[in-house]
Amino acid sequence: MLLSLNDEIRIIGEAANGAELLTLLSSKVPHVILMDIRIPIMDGIEATKAVKDQYPNAKVIILTTFNEDEYIFNGLKNGADGFILKDSDSKEIIKSIKAAYEGTLLLHSQVTSKLIYALQNIPEYPSTPSVEKKDLSKLLTPREIEVVEQIMQGKSNKTISMTLFLTEGTVKNYVSRILDKLELKSRSELIIYLKGK
Template sequence: MWRVMLVEDQVIVRQGLKVILEQDENIKVTHEAENGAEAITILEKYSVDFVMMDVRMPVMNGLEATRVIKKQWPDVKILILTTFNDDEYALEALKEGANGFLLKTADSAKLIEAVYSCMSGGLTIHDEVAAKVMPRLLQREKKEVITINLSPRELAITKLVGVGNTNKEIADELYLSIGTVKNHITHILQKTGLRDRTQLAIYAIKHEL
């Protein structure tokens, strides 16, 4: 059974959500909080599998709480549930690690379905929000790749860094000296604004280079 915490400053909304969620035999609302700070205090004392959280709350809002929770308890799944169909909220929530973003206009079946999706590793985004968010995410990704302007040689080296090759292996693969490879990597880091080889490897994987 999944242990769920509801984080919502309106009591009547929490009560309604609890009734809806506990219609499913695999879901049990074990804790309730009125704001993000209270939710974090609860997580410091008790184990929770899933957090359903509002965005706008006093003391600490849902976005700030998501950032803290995902940093300290990365395995806890978080679904942002809000009345605001705002793509900026959605983008920020996803950036902070939220596992889903749902509007309070969703019906009870959709709410329970979202819990199952998040718990199974899926990403749930309300259709109305996704229609605005996904094009922006794709456009942002495209801009990031275009503005870097890596040369063919630099792209080749970045790919090899991404698959875990050492400087010597890259040099052998591309028929270069180790010193030349090191110089190329230095230039690549400068162009991309990345700090080190590890960040470059993550970058290569993220952009499917």
């Protein structure tokens, strides 16, 4: 109801569970999906993974609460593009949707703290052992490091392209190469990894 009042956002569908969502996506894929974690049949974490596997360009924002640390962490591993709190006001939700649409990761500060804590305290996180000891300057080119610095400031690909005088496509290529080199899956993993260093 809140979103439908905003002129810049058009709701193209609603689903009661993850399985229903995947059926809806077979006919039309939205730019941004708001995903609740606690949904029946296929929960939000499984559904996020399925969406990102089949529709990698769709942005997924997970709605969470403070007591769902494990879900937040697993959502990140499965490619979530952002996390917002269920009790956020409409302005913050709309800001998050716009940020995700533009390729920017927007995390509530308390959610970020929980993610950093999770990365530092869950040993089975697949990327941590291999990237923990790596020196970025030995892995990335100076230009890639510049792109990483821009990402850490929360800038979208479009903003980065203007700041570094590159095309948006070139920035996307840099981001893909950076993620490959660091063995990470998403911008969110990159930000959390670097903040935790």
